[in-house]
Amino acid sequence: MINKVADSVAQALEGLTDDMTVMVGGFGTAGIPGELLDGLIQVVHDSRISGLTVVNNNAGNGDTGLAALLKTGSVRKIICSFPRQADSDVFDGLYRSGKLELELVPQGNLSERIRAAGAGIGGFFTPTGYGTELAKHPDGSPKETREINCRMYVLEYPIYADLALIKAEKGDRWGNLTYRKSARNFGPVMAAAAKRTVASVHEVVELGALDPESIVTPGIFVSHVVPVPRQATQGAGFKKVA
Amino acid sequence: MTYTRRTKDQMAARVAQDMPDGAYVNLGIGMPTLVANHLPQGLEIILHSENGILGMGAAPAKEDEDFDLINAGKQPVTLLPGGAYFHHNDSFAMMRGGHLDICVLGAFQVSERGDLANWHTGEADAIPAVGGAMDLAIGAKKTWVMMDLLTKQGQSKVVPECTYPLTGLACVSRIYTDLATLEVTHQGLRLIDVVDGLSHADLEALIGLKIQA
Numbered sequence: 001m002i003n004k005v006a007d008s009v010a011q012a013l014e015g016l017t018d019d020m021t022v023m024v025g026g027f028g029t030a031g032i033p034g035e036l037l038d039g040l041i042q043v044v045h046d047s048r049i050s051g052l053t054v055v056n057n058n059a060g061n062g063d064t065g066l067a068a069l070l071k072t073g074s075v076r077k078i079i080c081s082f083p084r085q086a087d088s089d090v091f092d093g094l095y096r097s098g099k100l101e102l103e104l105v106p107q108g109n110l111s112e113r114i115r116a117a118g119a120g121i122g123g124f125f126t127p128t129g130y131g132t133e134l135a136k137h138p139d140g141s142p143k144e145t146r147e148i149n150c151r152m153y154v155l156e157y158p159i160y161a162d163l164a165l166i167k168a169e170k171g172d173r174w175g176n177l178t179y180r181k182s183a184r185n186f187g188p189v190m191a192a193a194a195k196r197t198v199a200s201v202h203e204v205v206e207l208g209a210l211d212p213e214s215i216v217t218p219g220i221f222v223s224h225v226v227p228v229p230r231q232a233t234q235g236a237g238f239k240k241v242a
Numbered sequence: 243m244t245y246t247r248r249t250k251d252q253m254a255a256r257v258a259q260d261m262p263d264g265a266y267v268n269l270g271i272g273m274p275t276l277v278a279n280h281l282p283q284g285l286e287i288i289l290h291s292e293n294g295i296l297g298m299g300a301a302p303a304k305e306d307e308d309f310d311l312i313n314a315g316k317q318p319v320t321l322l323p324g325g326a327y328f329h330h331n332d333s334f335a336m337m338r339g340g341h342l343d344i345c346v347l348g349a350f351q352v353s354e355r356g357d358l359a360n361w362h363t364g365e366a367d368a369i370p371a372v373g374g375a376m377d378l379a380i381g382a383k384k385t386w387v388m389m390d391l392l393t394k395q396g397q398s399k400v401v402p403e404c405t406y407p408l409t410g411l412a413c414v415s416r417i418y419t420d421l422a423t424l425e426v427t428h429q430g431l432r433l434i435d436v437v438d439g440l441s442h443a444d445l446e447a448l449i450g451l452k453i454q455a
Contacts, residue, residue, distance in 0.1 A: 027293045027330075028316035029309040084371040092369060104370050107292065108334030108377035115331045128338055128377045131411040133362070181310040181327055182294050188329040216329070 004175040005204055005225050009039030012198045012224035016043055016163065019051040019076075023114065023159075023190040024066060025166035027057050031183035033167040033200050035228040037065045040165065044074040051076045055114070055159055057107065057186065059083035059091035070094055079159060081107035106134055109156050111189055117158035118192025118221070125153035164194035168217070168225075171201035175219030176210050184216065191221040198224045245439030247390075247420040255280040256435075257346055257388055257418045261287050265343040266336075268292065268378055271315040274346035274388050290342055292374040294333045297325025314374065337374065338381040345382035347375065349389045349414075351404045354451055356414040356426040358387065359406035372409075379410035391419035391448065398449045400424065400431070421445065430454065 006012040013036075022040070026032030043049065052075045059080050060067030067090040069075060078100060083091050094100035105113065106128045116124055125146055129135045135143050135154045144155040166187040168177040177199055179187055191197045199217075204227045248256065254276035261267060261277075263285040269277050278300070281287050289298040291313045298313060299320035307318040321327075336342060351359040358379050362370045379385050389399055400417060416434075417424040422445055423434040432454040436445055446453050 028312045030293070030312050031310075082371040082373040084369040088369075095369060096367070104372060106372050106376040107330075107374040108338050108381075111330040111334050126338070127380050130380070132376065132408045134372065134376065179327075181308065181321075182291070182312055183310040184327055184329050185293050186330050189331050 002219075003173045004219065004222060005171075005173050005227070006198075009035055009200075009226050009228075010042070012036075012226050013039050013043050013163075016040075016047065016049055018049055019053075020049075020162040021053040021055065021160065023161040023164040023186075023194055024054060024056040025164070025186045025190055027182070027185040030181065031167045031179070031185045031187055032065055033165045034065050034231070036165040036167075036198055036200050036226065037069055041069050041072060044069070044072050050074050053077045053079065055079045055110075055161060055190075057081055057110070058085060059088055059102075061085060061087050063090060067091065070100065073099070075100060077101040077103065079103040079105060079110070081105055081110050103138060104134060110159075111186065113156055113159040114186070114189050114193045116156075117160045118189070121158060123155055123157045126156055127151060127153050130154050159193065161190070161194035162196065164190040164197040166190055166197065166199050168199045168201045170203045170205055170210060171199060171222070171225040172205050172207050172210055172219070173225070174207060175199070175222030175225055176215045177201065177217040177219075177222060177225075178210060178214060179216055188217045188221075191217045196223045197221060198226060200226050200228045202228065202230045245421070245437050248437060249420075250276055251280070253388060253418055253420055256423065257386065258282060260416075261285070261344065263287070266290055266296070266341065268337065268342050268345040268382065270345065270347040270375070270378065271373075272348045274348060275313075275315060277346055277388070290333075290336060291319070292333050292337060292378070294328050294330060295319070295321065295325065296328070296336075297322040299325070334374070334377055337377045340381060340383060342378075342382040344384045344386060345378040346386045346388050347378060349387045349399065350406045351399050351401050352387050352389075352414050352417055352426075353401055353404050354426070354431050356412045357404050358385070358409040358414050359404040360387075360409045362407045364407050375409050379413045384415050385410075385413045386416045386418060387414050388418045391421045398451075400449050400451065402451060421448070424453065427454075
Protein backbone atom coordinates (compact mmCIF):
# COMPACT_ATOMS: atom_id res chain seq x y z
CA MET A 1 0.00 0.00 0.00
CA ILE A 2 1.18 3.46 -0.80
CA ASN A 3 0.72 6.12 1.83
CA LYS A 4 2.64 9.31 1.20
CA VAL A 5 0.78 11.26 3.86
CA ALA A 6 3.33 12.17 6.53
CA ASP A 7 2.42 12.52 10.18
CA SER A 8 4.50 15.63 10.52
CA VAL A 9 6.81 18.00 8.68
CA ALA A 10 9.71 16.55 10.70
CA GLN A 11 8.97 13.04 9.45
CA ALA A 12 8.92 14.23 5.84
CA LEU A 13 12.30 15.93 6.28
CA GLU A 14 14.22 13.11 7.98
CA GLY A 15 17.73 12.33 6.78
CA LEU A 16 18.79 15.64 5.26
CA THR A 17 22.54 16.18 4.95
CA ASP A 18 25.07 18.93 4.20
CA ASP A 19 25.46 20.41 0.72
CA MET A 20 22.02 19.44 -0.54
CA THR A 21 20.18 21.49 -3.17
CA VAL A 22 16.73 22.52 -1.98
CA MET A 23 14.03 23.93 -4.26
CA VAL A 24 11.39 26.11 -2.63
CA GLY A 25 8.16 26.97 -4.45
CA GLY A 26 6.29 30.25 -4.29
CA PHE A 27 6.03 33.61 -5.98
CA GLY A 28 5.17 36.67 -3.93
CA THR A 29 2.60 35.78 -1.28
CA ALA A 30 1.30 32.82 -3.26
CA GLY A 31 2.52 29.25 -2.93
CA ILE A 32 5.21 29.73 -0.29
CA PRO A 33 5.45 26.51 1.77
CA GLY A 34 5.85 28.36 5.07
CA GLU A 35 5.35 25.37 7.39
CA LEU A 36 7.85 23.27 5.42
CA LEU A 37 10.42 26.08 5.55
CA ASP A 38 9.91 26.33 9.31
CA GLY A 39 10.46 22.58 9.51
CA LEU A 40 13.61 22.81 7.40
CA ILE A 41 14.96 25.57 9.65
CA GLN A 42 14.39 23.28 12.65
CA VAL A 43 16.20 20.36 10.96
CA VAL A 44 19.08 22.58 9.85
CA HIS A 45 19.41 23.85 13.41
CA ASP A 46 19.11 20.47 15.14
CA SER A 47 21.37 18.58 12.71
CA ARG A 48 23.81 21.47 12.14
CA ILE A 49 23.38 21.24 8.37
CA SER A 50 25.42 23.57 6.21
CA GLY A 51 26.39 24.25 2.62
CA LEU A 52 22.86 24.21 1.21
CA THR A 53 22.03 25.55 -2.24
CA VAL A 54 18.54 27.04 -2.40
CA VAL A 55 16.51 27.46 -5.61
CA ASN A 56 13.60 29.91 -5.42
CA ASN A 57 12.26 32.72 -7.58
CA ASN A 58 13.21 35.26 -4.90
CA ALA A 59 15.61 35.40 -1.99
CA GLY A 60 13.33 35.89 0.97
CA ASN A 61 11.25 38.69 2.45
CA GLY A 62 11.13 40.13 5.93
CA ASP A 63 12.54 37.80 8.57
CA THR A 64 10.40 34.67 8.21
CA GLY A 65 10.39 31.71 5.81
CA LEU A 66 13.25 31.73 3.32
CA ALA A 67 14.78 34.83 4.91
CA ALA A 68 14.88 33.02 8.25
CA LEU A 69 16.53 30.02 6.58
CA LEU A 70 19.21 32.29 5.08
CA LYS A 71 19.73 33.83 8.50
CA THR A 72 20.76 30.43 9.94
CA GLY A 73 23.93 30.60 7.84
CA SER A 74 23.28 27.11 6.49
CA VAL A 75 22.85 28.31 2.91
CA ARG A 76 25.98 28.66 0.77
CA LYS A 77 24.35 29.64 -2.52
CA ILE A 78 21.03 30.81 -3.88
CA ILE A 79 19.83 30.37 -7.46
CA CYS A 80 17.00 32.80 -8.24
CA SER A 81 15.68 35.40 -10.67
CA PHE A 82 14.64 38.31 -8.46
CA PRO A 83 16.52 38.62 -5.16
CA ARG A 84 16.20 42.36 -4.65
CA GLN A 85 12.96 43.46 -3.02
CA ALA A 86 11.85 46.22 -0.69
CA ASP A 87 12.23 43.95 2.34
CA SER A 88 14.93 41.46 1.27
CA ASP A 89 17.21 42.77 4.01
CA VAL A 90 18.54 39.38 5.15
CA PHE A 91 19.64 38.43 1.65
CA ASP A 92 21.02 41.91 0.95
CA GLY A 93 23.23 41.79 4.04
CA LEU A 94 24.58 38.28 3.41
CA TYR A 95 25.19 38.97 -0.27
CA ARG A 96 26.96 42.27 0.30
CA SER A 97 29.19 40.75 2.97
CA GLY A 98 30.15 37.90 0.63
CA LYS A 99 28.59 35.20 2.82
CA LEU A 100 26.07 34.08 0.21
CA GLU A 101 26.77 33.23 -3.41
CA LEU A 102 24.15 34.34 -5.97
CA GLU A 103 23.45 32.74 -9.34
CA LEU A 104 21.03 35.07 -11.08
CA VAL A 105 18.93 33.36 -13.76
CA PRO A 106 16.21 34.87 -15.98
CA GLN A 107 12.90 33.60 -14.64
CA GLY A 108 11.91 31.56 -17.69
CA ASN A 109 15.37 29.99 -17.90
CA LEU A 110 15.12 29.15 -14.20
CA SER A 111 11.78 27.46 -14.74
CA GLU A 112 12.96 25.64 -17.87
CA ARG A 113 16.20 24.47 -16.23
CA ILE A 114 14.11 22.99 -13.40
CA ARG A 115 11.75 21.43 -15.94
CA ALA A 116 14.70 19.95 -17.85
CA ALA A 117 15.94 18.24 -14.70
CA GLY A 118 12.55 16.68 -14.07
CA ALA A 119 12.06 15.70 -17.70
CA GLY A 120 15.43 14.02 -18.22
CA ILE A 121 16.71 16.66 -20.63
CA GLY A 122 20.48 17.19 -20.60
CA GLY A 123 20.37 20.84 -21.66
CA PHE A 124 18.54 23.16 -24.02
CA PHE A 125 19.09 26.19 -26.21
CA THR A 126 17.10 29.28 -25.19
CA PRO A 127 16.89 32.72 -26.83
CA THR A 128 16.41 34.37 -23.43
CA GLY A 129 19.48 36.22 -22.25
CA TYR A 130 21.41 35.97 -25.51
CA GLY A 131 23.84 38.88 -25.81
CA THR A 132 23.49 39.84 -22.13
CA GLU A 133 25.55 39.52 -18.95
CA LEU A 134 23.42 36.52 -17.99
CA ALA A 135 24.70 34.52 -20.96
CA LYS A 136 27.96 34.22 -19.04
CA HIS A 137 29.09 31.65 -16.47
CA PRO A 138 29.69 32.90 -12.91
CA ASP A 139 33.43 33.11 -13.75
CA GLY A 140 32.65 35.51 -16.59
CA SER A 141 33.34 33.11 -19.47
CA PRO A 142 30.66 33.02 -22.17
CA LYS A 143 28.08 30.24 -22.24
CA GLU A 144 27.93 28.16 -25.40
CA THR A 145 25.71 29.68 -28.09
CA ARG A 146 24.31 28.35 -31.35
CA GLU A 147 22.46 29.71 -34.35
CA ILE A 148 19.33 27.71 -35.05
CA ASN A 149 16.95 28.75 -37.84
CA CYS A 150 18.60 32.17 -38.12
CA ARG A 151 18.20 32.94 -34.42
CA MET A 152 20.82 32.92 -31.65
CA TYR A 153 20.39 30.71 -28.59
CA VAL A 154 22.27 30.09 -25.34
CA LEU A 155 22.93 26.61 -23.95
CA GLU A 156 21.51 26.14 -20.46
CA TYR A 157 21.79 23.10 -18.21
CA PRO A 158 19.29 21.47 -15.85
CA ILE A 159 19.03 22.32 -12.16
CA TYR A 160 18.60 19.13 -10.12
CA ALA A 161 17.58 19.09 -6.48
CA ASP A 162 17.79 16.72 -3.56
CA LEU A 163 14.67 18.18 -1.99
CA ALA A 164 11.73 20.27 -3.20
CA LEU A 165 9.37 22.01 -0.78
CA ILE A 166 6.11 23.06 -2.41
CA LYS A 167 2.68 24.23 -1.34
CA ALA A 168 -0.42 22.63 -2.85
CA GLU A 169 -4.12 22.84 -2.02
CA LYS A 170 -5.40 19.27 -1.81
CA GLY A 171 -3.63 15.93 -1.93
CA ASP A 172 -4.31 12.21 -1.48
CA ARG A 173 -2.23 9.30 -0.17
CA TRP A 174 -0.83 8.57 -3.63
CA GLY A 175 0.60 12.10 -3.71
CA ASN A 176 -1.73 13.54 -6.35
CA LEU A 177 -2.00 17.31 -5.97
CA THR A 178 -4.18 20.24 -6.91
CA TYR A 179 -3.27 23.88 -6.39
CA ARG A 180 -5.12 27.12 -5.71
CA LYS A 181 -5.07 30.06 -8.15
CA SER A 182 -1.67 31.66 -8.75
CA ALA A 183 -0.16 29.66 -5.86
CA ARG A 184 0.49 26.94 -8.45
CA ASN A 185 3.51 28.80 -9.94
CA PHE A 186 6.68 26.70 -9.50
CA GLY A 187 5.06 23.80 -7.61
CA PRO A 188 4.39 21.35 -10.46
CA VAL A 189 7.74 22.20 -12.08
CA MET A 190 9.85 21.66 -8.97
CA ALA A 191 7.93 18.53 -7.95
CA ALA A 192 9.43 16.61 -10.86
CA ALA A 193 12.99 17.89 -10.48
CA ALA A 194 13.85 16.74 -6.95
CA LYS A 195 14.79 13.34 -5.57
CA ARG A 196 12.43 14.02 -2.67
CA THR A 197 9.40 16.29 -3.04
CA VAL A 198 7.45 17.33 0.02
CA ALA A 199 4.12 19.07 -0.58
CA SER A 200 2.08 20.80 2.10
CA VAL A 201 -1.67 20.63 1.52
CA HIS A 202 -4.62 22.21 3.26
CA GLU A 203 -6.73 19.09 2.84
CA VAL A 204 -5.98 15.37 2.47
CA VAL A 205 -8.77 13.61 0.58
CA GLU A 206 -9.61 9.97 -0.14
CA LEU A 207 -8.26 8.31 -3.28
CA GLY A 208 -10.65 9.07 -6.10
CA ALA A 209 -11.93 12.27 -4.54
CA LEU A 210 -9.72 14.43 -6.74
CA ASP A 211 -11.13 14.72 -10.25
CA PRO A 212 -8.54 12.88 -12.41
CA GLU A 213 -9.04 15.54 -15.10
CA SER A 214 -8.05 18.23 -12.59
CA ILE A 215 -5.02 16.67 -10.90
CA VAL A 216 -2.16 19.02 -11.74
CA THR A 217 0.75 17.07 -10.24
CA PRO A 218 0.39 13.28 -10.50
CA GLY A 219 1.59 11.46 -7.40
CA ILE A 220 4.60 9.88 -9.10
CA PHE A 221 6.40 13.23 -8.66
CA VAL A 222 5.60 13.50 -4.96
CA SER A 223 7.30 11.78 -1.99
CA HIS A 224 5.42 13.17 0.99
CA VAL A 225 2.15 15.00 1.54
CA VAL A 226 1.92 16.96 4.78
CA PRO A 227 -1.41 18.40 5.90
CA VAL A 228 -1.14 21.88 7.38
CA PRO A 229 -3.93 24.23 8.52
CA ARG A 230 -4.84 27.12 6.27
CA GLN A 231 -3.37 30.30 7.68
CA ALA A 232 -3.30 33.96 6.93
CA THR A 233 -0.92 34.59 4.06
CA GLN A 234 1.84 36.78 5.31
CA GLY A 235 4.63 38.15 3.22
CA ALA A 236 5.56 41.30 1.37
CA GLY A 237 3.38 43.22 3.81
CA PHE A 238 0.14 41.33 3.09
CA LYS A 239 -1.73 40.08 6.12
CA LYS A 240 -5.23 39.05 5.16
CA VAL A 241 -6.48 35.45 5.20
CA ALA A 242 -6.37 33.84 1.75
CA MET B 243 9.76 76.08 -26.87
CA THR B 244 6.79 75.58 -24.55
CA TYR B 245 5.32 72.14 -24.26
CA THR B 246 3.69 69.99 -21.58
CA ARG B 247 4.88 66.50 -20.78
CA ARG B 248 2.31 63.71 -20.87
CA THR B 249 1.39 62.48 -17.41
CA LYS B 250 1.86 58.80 -16.57
CA ASP B 251 -1.86 58.26 -17.12
CA GLN B 252 -1.77 60.06 -20.47
CA MET B 253 1.15 57.88 -21.51
CA ALA B 254 -0.75 54.77 -20.40
CA ALA B 255 -3.80 55.90 -22.38
CA ARG B 256 -1.58 56.50 -25.43
CA VAL B 257 -0.19 52.94 -25.21
CA ALA B 258 -3.66 51.45 -24.67
CA GLN B 259 -5.00 53.27 -27.73
CA ASP B 260 -2.73 51.13 -29.97
CA MET B 261 -3.89 47.76 -28.65
CA PRO B 262 -6.09 45.79 -31.04
CA ASP B 263 -9.15 43.77 -30.10
CA GLY B 264 -8.25 40.22 -29.11
CA ALA B 265 -4.62 40.96 -28.23
CA TYR B 266 -2.82 38.89 -25.58
CA VAL B 267 -0.80 41.40 -23.59
CA ASN B 268 1.69 41.37 -20.72
CA LEU B 269 2.16 44.61 -18.81
CA GLY B 270 5.49 44.86 -17.01
CA ILE B 271 5.71 45.93 -13.39
CA GLY B 272 5.82 49.64 -12.61
CA MET B 273 4.49 52.24 -15.03
CA PRO B 274 3.21 49.77 -17.69
CA THR B 275 0.72 48.38 -15.13
CA LEU B 276 -1.21 51.67 -15.52
CA VAL B 277 -2.13 50.71 -19.09
CA ALA B 278 -4.70 48.27 -17.66
CA ASN B 279 -6.75 51.25 -16.43
CA HIS B 280 -7.01 52.70 -19.94
CA LEU B 281 -7.86 49.73 -22.17
CA PRO B 282 -10.45 50.77 -24.76
CA GLN B 283 -14.06 50.01 -23.80
CA GLY B 284 -15.74 47.29 -25.82
CA LEU B 285 -12.52 45.50 -26.84
CA GLU B 286 -11.42 42.17 -25.43
CA ILE B 287 -7.75 42.49 -24.52
CA ILE B 288 -6.49 39.55 -22.47
CA LEU B 289 -3.88 40.30 -19.85
CA HIS B 290 -1.21 37.73 -19.01
CA SER B 291 0.70 37.67 -15.74
CA GLU B 292 3.95 35.72 -15.74
CA ASN B 293 3.28 34.04 -12.41
CA GLY B 294 0.53 32.03 -14.10
CA ILE B 295 -2.62 33.95 -15.08
CA LEU B 296 -4.40 34.67 -18.36
CA GLY B 297 -7.49 36.86 -18.26
CA MET B 298 -6.38 38.97 -15.33
CA GLY B 299 -8.96 41.47 -14.09
CA ALA B 300 -8.85 44.65 -12.05
CA ALA B 301 -7.66 44.99 -8.47
CA PRO B 302 -10.24 43.69 -5.97
CA ALA B 303 -11.94 45.78 -3.29
CA LYS B 304 -9.88 45.90 -0.10
CA GLU B 305 -12.00 43.30 1.72
CA ASP B 306 -12.04 40.91 -1.26
CA GLU B 307 -8.27 40.51 -1.60
CA ASP B 308 -7.07 36.94 -2.06
CA PHE B 309 -3.34 36.55 -1.64
CA ASP B 310 -3.27 33.35 -3.66
CA LEU B 311 -4.32 35.53 -6.62
CA ILE B 312 -1.65 38.13 -7.28
CA ASN B 313 0.04 39.64 -10.31
CA ALA B 314 3.74 39.67 -11.18
CA GLY B 315 4.10 42.85 -9.14
CA LYS B 316 2.76 40.82 -6.18
CA GLN B 317 -0.41 42.92 -5.88
CA PRO B 318 -3.83 41.24 -5.43
CA VAL B 319 -5.82 40.99 -8.68
CA THR B 320 -8.98 39.24 -9.93
CA LEU B 321 -9.71 36.73 -12.68
CA LEU B 322 -12.18 37.45 -15.48
CA PRO B 323 -14.73 34.81 -16.58
CA GLY B 324 -12.80 32.68 -19.08
CA GLY B 325 -9.51 33.27 -17.32
CA ALA B 326 -7.08 30.46 -16.52
CA TYR B 327 -4.32 29.52 -14.10
CA PHE B 328 -1.19 27.58 -15.10
CA HIS B 329 2.28 26.76 -13.84
CA HIS B 330 5.50 28.60 -14.60
CA ASN B 331 6.59 26.47 -17.55
CA ASP B 332 3.32 27.05 -19.37
CA SER B 333 3.51 30.73 -18.53
CA PHE B 334 7.02 31.14 -19.90
CA ALA B 335 6.15 29.03 -22.94
CA MET B 336 3.54 31.69 -23.69
CA MET B 337 6.17 34.38 -23.27
CA ARG B 338 9.24 32.83 -24.88
CA GLY B 339 7.28 30.90 -27.48
CA GLY B 340 5.94 33.99 -29.23
CA HIS B 341 2.33 33.57 -28.13
CA LEU B 342 1.91 37.01 -26.56
CA ASP B 343 1.06 39.74 -29.06
CA ILE B 344 2.43 42.65 -27.06
CA CYS B 345 4.46 43.23 -23.93
CA VAL B 346 4.94 46.68 -22.44
CA LEU B 347 8.09 47.20 -20.38
CA GLY B 348 9.76 50.04 -18.54
CA ALA B 349 13.35 50.87 -19.47
CA PHE B 350 16.54 52.58 -18.35
CA GLN B 351 17.66 52.91 -21.97
CA VAL B 352 16.62 51.89 -25.48
CA SER B 353 19.06 52.08 -28.38
CA GLU B 354 18.07 53.27 -31.82
CA ARG B 355 18.33 49.64 -32.98
CA GLY B 356 15.84 48.56 -30.30
CA ASP B 357 18.32 47.11 -27.80
CA LEU B 358 16.74 47.23 -24.35
CA ALA B 359 18.38 47.87 -20.96
CA ASN B 360 15.95 47.64 -18.05
CA TRP B 361 17.17 45.20 -15.40
CA HIS B 362 20.40 46.41 -13.87
CA THR B 363 22.18 49.71 -13.41
CA GLY B 364 25.50 47.90 -13.43
CA GLU B 365 26.67 49.79 -10.35
CA ALA B 366 29.14 47.80 -8.29
CA ASP B 367 27.05 47.70 -5.11
CA ALA B 368 23.68 47.24 -6.83
CA ILE B 369 21.96 43.90 -6.28
CA PRO B 370 20.85 42.67 -9.69
CA ALA B 371 17.34 41.28 -10.24
CA VAL B 372 15.98 40.25 -13.62
CA GLY B 373 12.72 38.32 -13.16
CA GLY B 374 10.91 37.69 -16.44
CA ALA B 375 12.17 40.80 -18.26
CA MET B 376 14.57 38.96 -20.59
CA ASP B 377 11.98 36.33 -21.51
CA LEU B 378 9.36 38.98 -22.29
CA ALA B 379 11.69 41.27 -24.21
CA ILE B 380 12.69 38.64 -26.76
CA GLY B 381 9.57 36.46 -26.58
CA ALA B 382 6.55 38.65 -27.28
CA LYS B 383 5.62 39.34 -30.91
CA LYS B 384 5.98 43.06 -30.17
CA THR B 385 7.91 44.64 -27.33
CA TRP B 386 6.88 48.18 -26.49
CA VAL B 387 8.69 50.39 -24.03
CA MET B 388 6.96 52.99 -21.87
CA MET B 389 9.22 55.47 -20.12
CA ASP B 390 10.06 59.13 -19.60
CA LEU B 391 12.20 60.27 -22.52
CA LEU B 392 14.74 62.07 -20.34
CA THR B 393 16.46 61.16 -17.09
CA LYS B 394 16.06 63.49 -14.11
CA GLN B 395 19.36 65.01 -15.23
CA GLY B 396 17.90 65.72 -18.67
CA GLN B 397 19.77 63.03 -20.61
CA SER B 398 17.95 61.10 -23.31
CA LYS B 399 17.11 57.49 -22.46
CA VAL B 400 16.87 56.80 -26.19
CA VAL B 401 20.53 56.38 -27.10
CA PRO B 402 22.87 55.35 -29.93
CA GLU B 403 24.22 52.48 -27.77
CA CYS B 404 22.98 51.32 -24.35
CA THR B 405 25.55 51.84 -21.60
CA TYR B 406 23.56 49.88 -19.00
CA PRO B 407 23.65 46.05 -19.12
CA LEU B 408 21.35 44.73 -21.85
CA THR B 409 18.07 42.90 -21.38
CA GLY B 410 17.70 41.91 -25.03
CA LEU B 411 19.11 42.76 -28.46
CA ALA B 412 17.05 44.55 -31.13
CA CYS B 413 13.79 43.59 -29.44
CA VAL B 414 11.95 46.92 -28.96
CA SER B 415 9.64 47.98 -31.78
CA ARG B 416 8.00 51.04 -30.26
CA ILE B 417 8.89 53.59 -27.57
CA TYR B 418 6.11 55.50 -25.80
CA THR B 419 7.39 58.47 -23.83
CA ASP B 420 6.12 61.59 -22.10
CA LEU B 421 7.24 63.72 -25.06
CA ALA B 422 6.90 61.58 -28.17
CA THR B 423 6.11 58.14 -29.56
CA LEU B 424 8.82 56.55 -31.69
CA GLU B 425 8.95 53.51 -33.96
CA VAL B 426 12.17 51.50 -34.20
CA THR B 427 12.76 50.57 -37.82
CA HIS B 428 15.63 48.95 -39.72
CA GLN B 429 16.42 52.45 -41.00
CA GLY B 430 16.50 53.96 -37.51
CA LEU B 431 13.95 55.84 -35.42
CA ARG B 432 10.73 57.18 -36.93
CA LEU B 433 8.40 59.71 -35.31
CA ILE B 434 4.82 58.61 -34.68
CA ASP B 435 3.69 61.58 -32.59
CA VAL B 436 5.07 64.37 -30.45
CA VAL B 437 3.47 66.61 -27.80
CA ASP B 438 2.17 70.00 -28.88
CA GLY B 439 4.75 72.77 -28.82
CA LEU B 440 7.76 70.48 -29.34
CA SER B 441 9.07 70.60 -32.89
CA HIS B 442 10.68 67.70 -34.73
CA ALA B 443 13.99 69.55 -34.62
CA ASP B 444 13.66 70.20 -30.87
CA LEU B 445 12.98 66.51 -30.29
CA GLU B 446 16.02 65.49 -32.34
CA ALA B 447 18.09 67.93 -30.31
CA LEU B 448 16.85 66.43 -27.02
CA ILE B 449 17.55 62.88 -28.14
CA GLY B 450 20.69 63.65 -30.15
CA LEU B 451 19.72 61.27 -32.94
CA LYS B 452 18.25 61.64 -36.40
CA ILE B 453 14.53 60.83 -36.39
CA GLN B 454 12.58 60.22 -39.59
CA ALA B 455 9.34 62.10 -39.99
